Every structure is written in C-alpha cells, then in structure tokens.
Amino acid sequence: MDVLSNLLLGFQTAASFINLFYCLIGVALGTAIGVLPGLGPVATIAMLLPITFGLDPVSSLIMLAGIFYGAQYGGSTTAILVNLPGEASSVITALDGHEMAKRGQAGKALATAALGSFFAGTVTTFLIALFSPPLAEVALKFGPAEYFSLMVLGLVASIVLAHGSLLHALGMIVFGLLLGIIGTDVNSGVARFSFDVPELTDGINFVVVAMGVFGLGEIIGNLENEAERNLMVKKVTGLMLSKEDFKAIAAPVLRGTALGSVLGILPGGGAMLSSFAAYALEKKVSKNAANFGKGAIEGVAAPESANNAGAQASFIPMLTLGIPSNPVMALMIGAMIIQGIQPGPSVMTEQPALFWGIVASMWIGNVFLVILNLPLIGLWVKMVSVPYHFLFPAILVFCAIGVFSLANTTFDVYFMAAFGLLGYIFRKLECEPAPMMLGFILGPMMEEFLRRALLLSKGDPSVFIRRPLSATMLVLAAVAMVTVLLPALRKKRQEAFAEED
Template sequence: MEILSHLALGFETALSLNNLLYCLIGVFLGTAIGVLPGLGPVATIAMLLPATFSLPPIASLIMLSGIYYGAQYGGSTTAILVNLPGESSSVVTAIDGYQMARQGRAGKALATAALGSFFAGTVATFLLAMFAPPLAELALKFGPAEYFSLMVLGLVASVVLAHGSLLRAIGMIIVGLLLGLIGTDVNSGTPRYTFDVPQLADGINFVVVAMGMFGLGEIISNLDNEETRSMLSMKVGSLMPNKDDFKRMVAPVLRGTVLGSALGILPGGGAMLSSFAAYSIEKKVSKNSAQFGKGAIEGVAAPESANNAGAQTSFIPMLTLGIPSNPVMALMIGAMIIQGIQPGPAVMTEQPTLFWGIIASMWIGNFFLVVLNLPMIGLWVRMIMVPYHFLFPGILVFCAIGVFSLNNSEFDVFLMAGFGLAGYICAKLKMEAAPMMLAFIIGPMMEEYLRRSLLLSRSDPLVFLQRPISATMLVMSALALAVVLLPSLRQKREEAFVE
C-alpha cells in the first residue's frame, strides 16, 4: 500500500537523532507549560517561535507540534492535583479528577489521563495519516473562489464556536482582518494603513501580535488574578488502575476518541470543544452518571481522550488545506510561512518528507509523553508550587528578546507591549483574542483569493455562487450564522458572558 511507503518515509525522518531530540524537547516543554496554570500552548508557541527560526523546517514544526499536544497532557496534572487547570481544555478534567485526588486516588486519575490521552493520540494520528492524503488531493482541485469561501467558513465557525457575546466575537474578527491589511499592497505597491510609519511598510509580524495578545496579555491577567495553590497533603499513591477501573475506562476513552477526532477537524474546534462535549455526552450515557462531580473515573477518561484526539486531528485542515482550525494552528501556519513553506495541499506532494515526518513524530511524541508524565510526577508537582510572580520576569525578558531578534527592531518590542495591553483589556472585557488571531492570519490570504477570483471572472461577484463547492461553503456559513442568531442561542451566549 502507498500509505505504508509514506509512513516509512515519515518514520525515517522522525527517527533521525536531531528530530527525535526536538520532538522530546517539544513534548517536555509542552508538558511543563501545561502544568503551569496561566500559560498555555498558544502563549508558549508564540514565545518560542523566534527560537525556531534558525532550526530546519522539519525540526521546527516537530518541536512546535510537540508543545501543542504535550500541553494537553500536562494540563491534566494541575487540574487533578490542585484543581487549577493548566490549560483550557483541562477545565472539565478538574471536576472529577480533583475529587478522585481528594479521595486518595490521585495516582489512578493521573494514570487514567495519561493512558486515555496516549490511546486517543495514537488513534487520531492514524486517522490523520489516512484522511489527510485524499483531502489534500481534493483540495488540489480548489480554485481561488473555493479557497475564499473556505476561509469565510472558517471565520464564521470561529465566531459561532467562540464563547460569550456574538457581537464581540464578530468585532474581534473585523479587528483581525483590518490589522492584516496593514502594509504594502501586493498588486499596486502602495503602502496602506501605515500612517507614514516606515516600520509598518511590511505589515505587522504575526509573532508580535501573538506574543502580545497571548503572551504578555496572559502574564498581566495572571498577575491580576494570581491564584493561591493548595496542594493535597496526601501522596499521589499507586498509579496503576485496578481491573474495575479499566472496565469503566474503556467505553469513555473510545467515545472520547471518536468525538474528539471529529470535532478537532472543525474550524474553531480542537481540544477545548472536544473535552467539554465528551464530558457532557459521557454524563448522559454513563451507567455511573450519579457519580459525576464526585470522583467518577469516566469524568477523567472521556475529556482527556477527547482533548488529545482533537489536538491531533486539528492538524488535518492545517496540513491539507492551509486553513487553521484554532489559534495554535494559525501560529503553525505562520511558522511554515516564515520557514518559506506555503501552507496548503501542495505541501504533501512537494515536501513529503516534512508532511509525513510531522505525522510520524506524533506517534513518537505520544510515546514520549507517557514515559515523561508518569515517572516524573514528582517534578511536575514541585513546578506547580513555584509562585507565578517568580516566573513572569523571565517570561517577559524572553518575549522581549524573541521579538527584538525578528528584525533587530525596538519598534517591534514596543508594538508587542501595545498588543499585550490590548490582550489584557480584551481579557477583562471577556473578548476572546482567538478569533482576531485567526482573522489576522487568514485575512491577507482571503484578500488574495478574492482578488484572483474577481480577476478570473472579470469582476463578476456571482462566481462564488456559480461554483458548486464554493456555493456550498457559503451556504453553510450563512446557515451557521442564522442558527447562532436564534434568540434562544443568543440568550445562552449572553448568559455565559455575564457569568
């Protein structure tokens, strides 16, 4: 089979000494960042992007990928031991995981999270290997009109799946699109929206925006709300679940894997949506639903499997279509562009070593994570206890050095500080930065495909409706907006925003 030869190429690439080392570094950093409440994979990848510019493209993307799915593992440790999720997708895990820890079953909860995540990650990576090639082959038939409509669908989905006020989510999308327009017009060579500032002639570097909004913004928010962490006094205890625990884990892990794999592909989906959906469904179908919230092992197994599966399959639209399904994938696309790689279906045919090397590294990374997570629980526990006000000065210095190294420009550092303040204000106003970041990355590509479509159709806007695939995606976008505008759904979003 052709897939076997592709996987053989991938493993040959991923198992080279350099790539193995960077995979290990990535999953270790991801786990460590997941353990530390307040930071997440988006902020971490944003901060580490400048450090990867000098690396070979394959090593760079393998390391960044490891950080992402490693954070899904690490976030469960603090959720279970301290009731403080280290990552947003681990919020649900804290409900039953912390209760298990209080009952003296912390070791079993941690083992359940690790084993469920390993199984889900392995299966989801297999699905990625199976479905990515045919999807990439289909995407090669896309024209400019289809790509434009696909990007519209992605932005609409990010609005629909965002939390809180619909108006605020749309506002953040518009801000992101406007920021993406800053710079020199590719067709005319005329500067636009630069306000005669020479440093803006090439546009705003996405690393500056990401570091400011997610890195500095998160730091300021965490200092404003620094939590008091109360560690459990009892020891973690035995890590091995018993026979009854395994019986109760199997079905939730399978359901979580299937659900997470499906939701991870959706624009705006990924790990967080997968974990919440898996917990809700498990609570309804489980025979032990009365125990949920009181230490049910199913309440740990299902969301942990779902969030890791969702993290893996979110690579499918990024690698095959060049469309980010969440903020982390937006940063990954930015990393590919900086490395001189044009995201999209051509990556699989033009750079098969890169494409299949990343996929193979996910299996290796998942194995590393099991090896790292369980024996090193003691280290992660000690990391949890480090006060945040000791960590943030080093993070600030790292951010400043990283941004300055992009263009050796002080202007970029000040610009990052401005976006950091904006990120903090957005957090206080409960305005999600993720839709803005997606729009900022996608915006310039949307404009390019819009112009190409209109040029090819001689300025006929109906071209987007005359092509079946393009029309289908636009109809889906309209239906998604219509559904979310229903009074009952709008009311639920507003209530969640107020809370």
Template sequence: MAFLDVLMLGFSEAFTPTNLLFCFIGALLGTLIGVLPGIGPTATVAILLPVTFFLPPLGALIMLAGIFYGAQYGGSTTAILVNLPGEASAVVTAIDGYQMARKGRAGAALAIAALGSFFAGTVATIGLAVAGPTLSSFALSFGPAEYVALCIFGLLAATILAHGSVVKAIGMVCLGLVLGMVGIDVNSGATRLTFGSTELYDGIDFVVIAVGLFGVAEIASNLEFKEARGVLQSTIGRLWPTRQEFKESWAAVLRGTAVGTILGVLPGGGATLSAFSAYSVEKKISKTPEKFGHGAIAGVAGPEAANNAGAQSSFIPLLTLGIPSNSIMAMMLGAMTIHGITPGPSVIQNQPELFWGLVASMWLGNAMLLVINLPLIGIWVRLLKVPYRLLYPAILLFCCIGVYSVNNRGFDVALVILFGILGYVLRKAKCEAGPLLLGFVLGPLLETNLRRALLLSQGDPLVFVERPISAVLLLITAGMLLTLILPAIRKGRKEAFEASED
C-alpha cells in the same frame, strides 16, 4: 499488501539506532521550545539547518520534523498552565485548559492533551501513508473561491467561540479584522494603517497579539489580587483524568482528529484553522455548551487532537506535491533541497526508503513524545507552586525574548506592552480575545482570496456558487446561520443581561 510492505520498509529505516536518536533529540528539543513561550519551532529549525548539512539526509529530516510536532505538544503546556498560547493553534486550548488548571485539574488537562495529540498523530500518520497523494490533489482544487467560503464559515464559527454576549463577540471579530488589515495591501502594494512606520509594513505578528492579549493581560489582571488568588491557590489534585473526564473526551478526540487531518492538508493556516474549527464543533454539539469557557475537558481534547493532526497532515502537501503550507514546511523544503531531495511525487517513487522512513519516524516520535510528556506532567504542574513574584517576572522575560526573536526587533516587544494594556481593558469590559484572534487570522485570508476570486472571475460573483466545493461550504454556512440565528440571539441577549448585572 503493498501498503504493509512499504510501511515495513519505513519502520526498518526509522528503527536504526542513529535515526531513533535523531527522532528523540528532535522530539525533546521540540517539547522544550514549545514550553518556552514565544520561542517558536521556525527559529529553532532555522538555527539548526546548517548543522544538518553534515548529517545523513533521513536523520536530518527526522530531527527537524520532530522539532515541529514536538513543539505542538509543548505549546499546549504553557497554554494550560499559565494561559499563554505560544502559537496560533494553542489559543483555543488556553480557553478551557487554563480554566481547568484554575480548578486544580491541570494534570488531567495536560494528560488529555498529550493522549489526544498522540492518538491524532497516529491517525494522521496513517492518513499520510494511505491517502497522502489523493488528499493532496484535493488540496490543489482549493482555489480562492473555496477559501472565501471556508473563511466565511470560520468567521461565523467565531461567534460560537465566545461564551458571553454575541454582540461583544462580533465586535471583537471586527477589531480583529481591522488589526489584520495593518500592513502592505497585497493587491495594490499600498500601505494601510501603518502610520508611516516601516516596522508595520508586514502587519502585526500573530505572536505579538497572542502574547499581549493572553499572557501579559493575564498577569496584569492577576496582580489585582494578593497572592491568594489565581492559579497558585488551586490545589493540584489528581494528575490522571477521572473516568468521567475520559468519557467526555474520547469522542471529542475522534472528531478533532478528523477535522484536523482534513483541514491540515489545505495550504495556509491549516493547524490553526483546525483547532478553532474543532472547538466550534465541540461547543455546537455538546449537551452542556454552557460549560465551555469554564473548563470543559472536551474543549481541550478536541482542539489539541485537531492541531496535532493538522501539524502532521501539513506534511502531506509538502511530501507529495512539494508545496509548503507554512513557514516550517518551507524550512523543511529548504533542508530537503540542500540534501538533494526534491519533495514531490518523484520522492515516493525514487526514494521510497526516505519517504516511508520519515512517515514511520513520525509515529515513533509521537510515541516518544507521549513517553517524554506524561511523566513530565507532574513537574510542569509543580511549576504552579512557584510564587507569583518569581513566576511572573520569569514569564514576562521569556515572553520578551520570544517575541524579540520572531523578527529580531524591539518594536515588537513594545507592541506587546500595548496589546497587554488592550487585553486588560478588554477583560474589564468582559470582551473575549478568542474571537478577536480568529478575526485577525481569517480576515486577511478572506480579503486577499475574495479579491483574487473576483479578479479571476473578472468581477462575476457567481463564481462562489458555481464552484462545487465553495457552493457546498456556503450552503452549510447558510444552514448553520439559520439554525443558529434565533436561539443564539435569544441566548446571547440573556447572557448579555446577566453580564451587565454582575
């Protein structure tokens, strides 16, 4: 009953007119910046931070949090409509979502994405309220060895991500790993693959690669055809998902929510990892895996639920331990400290109205997002009717502004062009960018943690099997590899032959 009491306290705080207004402003702003490719929530929160000094603490936090999860809703919109993931977690949404849009099911994909996100947000909020403190101590036991096991699991899953040749998928993962190595080596401080350029010291930004490989390459390959083909040609069709589509999605949403809530708690890479994992899970257990990559609705529902659940549950380590799991959480931490709030176990005890008010506002914010987004679907989809000659320059312009604003430098925009060309060449070679991005994200994580784990164990590799969590993860990976290896190679070869024939 104590749980209900505090939740009541939270809602009574969140339901005041001012806080409702802040919640709405945050959610709306988040949706807008999410829709504009490249303009990320981190930059928005940074710009608004000084403004929040003059707001009441709870209102400020409610608004900033709203921007973050609002962007998760908005981000999937461009991924589905124009194949342009604005952030890491929307990459997998683009794979099947964009194919749905091409088949005239953009409305259904957007609706499922919004409904799935809402459901996941609700569950993750309840998770935060009920199990927050317990989950965060689980997250703390995740050391370097556990991360190594998780990354190996993730990289194996990358081969499932592709729907073409397994060999090409492995090649793409390796290319991603190499790209992920660019920059200053965390352990030795030596520079790698920077070719003497200071701009590359911190590696290549994820947004640069995603916008180049997906956005620019998509536009380039569409330019090959007259205006008759591509998105434009697709009829918009029914906006609401069909009964069959609902049937195919609800279980995927449930699984995505579970994956996202658990992985989102982990410090570092939570939301992205959850979206990728959810996609792999869906494809693995699907009765019709061949549909994936060609517009399978479960491939939109699962990852969308997962990334929103992950975004929400990444508040758990922040609010219960004071550990920010990504740069936005770091901004939130900054905002809290400026208001004299020290995130950590003491907040729940000393300022329960603040903690529970924020939790309750997240649920309200998710409900508002649903209300904002569902009617907007019709408008977004109509964007597809804009002729290419207007739509493409506009998308490219927003991409450039967005990429520039990440680090405020023109160098990144030049890199986007390079990656655009690479992406176009890869498409021609029938290589997919999804596995490349997963390699790019997981590679550095795997490398630094592998080296950390071995440094800590003083070179003893047994550390990976001695620690229970990592041993279990490695066991699952080994099992997956065994069940996968024979059929996957057979299937992969078959598909590779098919690909070389056409």
C-alpha cells in the same frame, strides 16, 4: 501489499539507532520550545539548520519534523498553565484548559492534551502512509473561491467561541479584522496603515498579538489580585484521567482528529483553522456545551487533537507535491534543498527510504512525546505553585526572547507590551480576545481569497455559488448563522452561549 512493504521500509529506516536518537532529540527540543512561550518552531529550525549540514538527510529531516510536531505538544502546556498560547492553535486550548488549571485540574487538562494529541498523531501518520497522493490532489481542488467560503464558515463559527455578550464578541471580531488590515495589500502592493513604519509593512505577527493580549494581559490581571491567584493554585486534584473523563473525551478526540486531518491537508492556512473549527463544532454538539469556557474537558480534547492532526497532515502537500502549507514546511523544503533533495512529487519514488522514514518517524515521535510528557505533568503542575512574584518575571523574559526571535527585532517586543496593556483593558471590559484572534487570522486571508477569486472570475461573484464545494460551505455558514441568531432573537441565548451570570 505495497503500503505494508513501504511502511516496513519506513520503520526500518526510522528505527535505526541513529534515527531514533535524532527523533528523540527533535521531539524533546520541540517540547522545550513549545513550552517556552513565543519561541516557535520556525526560529528553532532556522537556528538548528547549520547542525544538520553534516547529518544524513533522513536523520536531519526526522529531527526537524520532530521539532515541529513536538512544539505542538509543548505549546499546549503553557497555554493551559499560564494562559500563554505560543502558537495559533493553542489559543483555543487556553480557553478551557486554563480554566481547568484554575480549578486545580491542570494535570487532567495536560493529560487530555497529551493523549488526544497522541491519538490524532497516530491516525494522521497512517493517513499519510495510506492516502498521501490522492489527498494532495484533493487539496489542489481548493481554489480561491473555496478558501473564501471556508473562511466565511470559520468566521461565523467564531461567534460561537464567545461565552459572554454577543455584542462584545462581534465587536472583538471586527476589531481583529481591522488589525489584520495593517500591512501591504497583496493586490496593489500598497502599504496600509503602516504609518511609514517598515516593521508594519508586513502586518503584525500573530504571536506578538497572542502573547500580548493573552499572556501579558493575564499577568497584569493576576498581579492586581495576587492573593486570589495563590489561593487558586493550591487545590490541585487528580493528575490522571478517570474512567468518566476518558468517556467524555473519546468522541471529541475523534471528531477533532477528523476535522484536523481534513483542514490540515489544505495548503495555505487550513491547519490554523482546525483547532478553532473543532472547538466550535464541539460546543455545538456536546451535551456539556454549557460548561464550555468554564473548564470543560471536551474543550481541551477536541482542539488539541485537531491541532496535532492538522500539524501532521500539513506534511502531506509538502511531501507529495513540494508545496509548503505553512512557514515551517517552507523551512523544511529549504532544509531538503540544502541536503541536495528537490522536494516534490518525485521524492516518494526516488527516495522511498526518506519519505517513508519520515512518515514512520512521526509515529515513533508521537510515542516518545507521550512517554516524555506524561511524567512531566506532575512537574509542570508544581511549577504553577511557584509564588507568582518569582514566576511572572521568568515568563516575561521568555516572552520577550520568544517574540524577539520571530524576526530578530526589538520592535516586536515593544509591540507585544502594547498589546499586553490592551489585553488587560479587554479583561476589564469583559471582552474576550479569542474571537478577535480569529478575526485577525481570518480577515487578511479572507480578503486575499475574495479578491483573487473575483479577479480570476473577472468580477463575477456567482463563482462562489457555482462551485459546489464553495456553495456547500456557504450554506453551512448560513445554517450556523441562523442557529446562532434564532435563540438570540427568542431571548434564549443560553442555548447557544453559556451565559455567565
């Protein structure tokens, strides 16, 4: 078997002492920066690039890859413990994860995230090993029309994210869309709503908004009633998952992994959608739907497996086609070029040890991550019980450092503070920020793909229904829309939204 001998070569490469060592360093660093709010893989990999110059290309790429998927692991930790999503994907984890933490189940939530991610990581590694080239070809079938329809589906699904008032949710989505308009218009090159502030011409960074609205908003809210918060974190129960828990998360993890792998392959933002999509799907199909948003373990398992699957699947277009699907992959391509390797279709045939070594190292890295993270859970949970007046200044400092590292500018730090205030107001008005984040992420992409699709079809809108993939997704979106609206019309919204009383 060709694949077997290739995988064997991969494991031989990845399991050499030196490569194991760099893999461990990569995932440990990744976990650390994932846990530190705001400090993301892009800044870390950029800082570490000079160190990799002297290394063997395989070792350095194994380490850099480890940082990326390690950060996905670590990112969920702060999202769950202190409601601080450092990555787009952990926004969703925070929804139920932090609710679980509030009820003293932080350990369970963290264990679910770690095990779900491990399962997804394992599946995706073998997916890459077995089907990389054909999958990459499928990804190329996705044109602007398909992307647009996918985003429409995503946006409709985002309404399901809300568990409060439908009107509030819609309002927040629109607000997110409006925020996304800020920045340079791709088609005409004109700066929109930037008010001559150069920092605004590239749009607002996602992390700035997320850290502000979620993290800072949460901190201000907690400071308002610190006594209540201290009471809440005292009752920490069971760190490990029970038999029932395993039963509850099995199906969500499977569905999340499947969805994440599919969306992760798409170059251009597909991976970002995966955790949103997995959560929305789970909320539709789960028997426990009523508890979503109030600390449902399924609501942690599905998006966490989806985002890890998505992160790893995003290596597929990079490794097989040399196409970056996100800024981290663009950086990995840069790292390869510095090492004198031209990433692209030829890597697999010309440098099989490199290609298969990276693939195998991903699985080894996932094992390391579980070994590293499970014992740490106890430590993390204790961290939450640190008195808040010691904890929150530390969180603030890390937020500021992290946000600064995005583009090395203080502008973003001030901007995060402004969004923190906004986040607090949202809490007071009982407006949930998650739908806003999705609108903010999807809005600019939707516009871009819509306009490009119409440009290429010379203004003919039928392109969206003439292409079968695109038509299918639009139909799905319509069906989802109807299922959301029908119970609302029948005044029985509880079926679709767990109404808070």
